[in-house]
Amino acid sequence: MGDPVSDIPVREGRHRKPIHLGAHFPGVNNTTVWKVPEAGSQIDFTSFEHLAQVAEDAKFDFFFLAEGLRLREHLGRIHDLDVVGRPDTFGVLAALAAVTDRLGLAGTINTTFNEPFEVARQFATLDHLSDGRAAWNMVTSSDAFTGENFRRGGFLAHADRYRRAGEFVTVAREFWDAWDDHGPHRVVHRGDYFAVDGYPVLPPGPQGRPVLLQAGDSADGREFAAAHADAIFTRHGTLDAGREFYADVGRRAAARGRNPEHLKVFPAATFVLGDSAAEADEKARHIRRLQVGPQTAINFLEQVWGSDLSGYDPDGPLPREDPTFDAVTLGRTRQGDPREIAARYRDRAEADGLSIRELVIEMTSRQQFVGTPESVADEIDRYVQADACDGFILVPHLTPTGLDDFAADVVPILQERGAFRSEYAGTTLRDHLGLPPVDAAGAGRATG
Ligand SMILES: Cc1cc2nc3c(=O)[nH]c(=O)nc-3n(C[C@H](O)[C@H](O)[C@H](O)COP(=O)(O)O)c2cc1C
Numbered sequence: 295m296g297d298p299v300s301d302i303p304v305r306e307g308r309h310r311k312p313i314h315l316g317a318h319f320p321g322v323n324n325t326t327v328w329k330v331p332e333a334g335s336q337i338d339f340t341s342f343e344h345l346a347q348v349a350e351d352a353k354f355d356f357f358f359l360a361e362g363l364r365l366r367e368h369l370g371r372i373h374d375l376d377v378v379g380r381p382d383t384f385g386v387l388a389a390l391a392a393v394t395d396r397l398g399l400a401g402t403i404n405t406t407f408n409e410p411f412e413v414a415r416q417f418a419t420l421d422h423l424s425d426g427r428a429a430w431n432m433v434t435s436s437d438a439f440t441g442e443n444f445r446r447g448g449f450l451a452h453a454d455r456y457r458r459a460g461e462f463v464t465v466a467r468e469f470w471d472a473w474d475d476h477g478p479h480r481v482v483h484r485g486d487y488f489a490v491d492g493y494p495v496l497p498p499g500p501q502g503r504p505v506l507l508q509a510g511d512s513a514d515g516r517e518f519a520a521a522h523a524d525a526i527f528t529r530h531g532t533l534d535a536g537r538e539f540y541a542d543v544g545r546r547a548a549a550r551g552r553n554p555e556h557l558k559v560f561p562a563a564t565f566v567l568g569d570s571a572a573e574a575d576e577k578a579r580h581i582r583r584l585q586v587g588p589q590t591a592i593n594f595l596e597q598v599w600g601s602d603l604s605g606y607d608p609d610g611p612l613p614r615e616d617p618t619f620d621a622v623t624l625g626r627t628r629q630g631d632p633r634e635i636a637a638r639y640r641d642r643a644e645a646d647g648l649s650i651r652e653l654v655i656e657m658t659s660r661q662q663f664v665g666t667p668e669s670v671a672d673e674i675d676r677y678v679q680a681d682a683c684d685g686f687i688l689v690p691h692l693t694p695t696g697l698d699d700f701a702a703d704v705v706p707i708l709q710e711r712g713a714f715r716s717e718y719a720g721t722t723l724r725d726h727l728g729l730p731p732v733d734a735a736g737a738g739r740a741t742g
Pocket of ligand 1: 360512
């Protein structure tokens with residue numbers, strides 16, 4: 295958490311924005327801690343149900359599921375964080391629709407390996423089953439690596455993935471829009487990636503189309519969001535980077551004739567709460583050590599060094615050997631010259647007396663909000679009112695109870711201040727997010 299920056303304009307009074315909150319199911323991401331007794335199953339329905347019910351009781355906007363279609367591996371070894379399992383998105387969200395009432399249900403489904411007709415049908419189904427609470431996080435995914443699990447292997451370059459994604463969502467919209475009071479209408483689409491001729495098989499759900507989220511940070515990704523998304527899931531979580539990102543995607547939306555207020559921005563945010571700032575700091579340090587286990591620390595370095603470092607002691611010093619240049623890295627791809635990065639890491643470790651594991655903790659696991667419930671509530675509100683974002687997708691470190699303390703201790707403070715809803719005003723996710731209804735004419739365009 296940074297110090298208050300007085301020269302940053304903050305919205306006040308009637309210009310204040312409502313805060314929006316999403317609950318990320320702590321799946322196989324690198325912040326999840328699962329080798330502790332309190333860590334529950336990543337697969338049992340009770341885990342999904344618990345997190346969703348805590349989020350709904352706290353009046354969160356939505357529940358969020360990420361997606362990984364292949365176990366990450368490196369130098370022939372499976373990343374230990376990935377072996378907890380990851381059930382199919384639509385099955386989980388459909389089951390959650392039955393045990394929740396108002397909570398939005400957001401699922402990540404990639405546009406690279408699916409077909410628009412099928413995904414349009416699946417999200418329309420979820421929107422019906424949930425009475426208008428479906429959201430689709432449209433991702434393009436890494437190609438060659440994930441593609442090996444499909445019939446195609448690697449087949450699309452980065453820019454082509456976004457071209458396919460743009461055409462994918464266009465065709466999906468054509469299917470959602472092709473049903474009115476007179477029944478279904480024929481969809482005929484001939485494009486670079488899809489040649490489709492047919493009818494939707496069910497009417498669109500209560501929202502007209504699901505809320506569309508986008509996650510991906512390149513210029514192409516941002517343009518894709520500006521053209522098609524209602525909201526962006528981003529990693530830009532600091533105040534300065536957030537403000538820059540918010541302004542950038544707002545400009546891109548405006549350039550396309552859209553109202554930037556209809557493109558919401560939600561950074562991912564981790565958090566640690568304590569009764570005092572010191573207690574929260576101590577807890578945060580402890581959690582970081584759990585997040586970066588010995589194998590995770592060695593894996594991280596191997597992605598820079600490109601060679602097998604399993605012989606090194608994670609609690610010892612960094613390797614003296616230089617990285618190999620033909621390194622193929624999966625997962626967190628690093629930019630830049632591996633030799634320079636390695637030198638930087640060594641300098642940092644030597645200057646601060648850090649072991650391999652301590653260095654990796656420093657590089658990868660800084661929690662965003664650490665403090666008392668009051669200070670965390672202050673910070674979240676400040677970020678939103680400073681136009682660094684419209685809210686956060688909170689990423690707890692524990693399954694399934696990781697959101698419990700935030701819901702019990704931070705949300706009531708935000709509610710008392712009128713910064714966050716105490717009741718749901720509407721029934722659909724579009725209502726919760728303050729998004730305009732999809733136009734009845736079914737133009738398939740973002741209104742505004
Ligand atoms: C915050 C964030 C979350 C993401 N979540 C997922 C995910 O759950 N599943 C997935 O396959 N890709 C995910 N992605 C990857 C993007 O879909 C995209 O493939 C990747 O970021 C490369 O695109 P870019 O160069 O535009 O960033 C995510 C990206 C970001 C920035």
